Amino acid sequence: MGLRRTFKLHGRFGRIVALAAMFFFVPAVGAEATNLTIELNKLEPQKESCRAYVVVTNNSSTVYQALKLDLVLFQPDGVIGRRFALDLGPLKAQKRSVKLFDLDTPCDQVGSLLINDVLECNGETGSIPNCLADLAATSLAKAKLSK
Structure with a gap:
């Protein structure tokens, strides 16, 4: 017992x-949960260049007037290929949207993309602090997107 x-x-x-x-x-x-999710959805060859399709999901009630990212493209061997700015704004609140941009690089030369920093992040009332911390980066493409 x-x-x-x-x-x-x-x-x-x-x-x-x-x-x-x-x-x-x-x-x-x-x-x-994050306020913004940036997904590299696919890369599509365009003659001697590459078109990137990016899906941006704004889960917040904030309207982003401007969201400019500092991106670094790494080649498949890990060497930096180029650095450029990408403006994803404007972004509506509680909205998923698709943005396209052309890389001046062939798709087979894109190994990964790094969100190095946020250059500009503004809402209706001005600058939004900690934008980089509020971002989540994902990828469905062969090339990965990270921060």
Whole structure:
């Protein structure tokens, strides 16, 4: 009987420990959510160049008048190919949109893209702080997009 009670105590104790762990170690719902998601969706050859399709999802109530990124293109061997600015604005609130831009590089020479920094980030009321922290970068293309 004493052995049975010990297991029941451990069973309750185990549940209490599990519940406590949920409160201390599980992030709050939405903690991983970001205001802006930038996805490199596909790269399409255009003669001697490459067209990038970017899907931008604005999950916030903020209207972005300007969102200019400092991008670095890495070649497949990891060597930097070029650096350029990309203006994704304007972005409507609570809206998903597609932006196109041409890289002056053949698609087979695009290994990855890095969001190096945010050059400009403005809403209706002026500059928006911490834009880079609010960005999430993803890719469905062979070339990866990161920050």
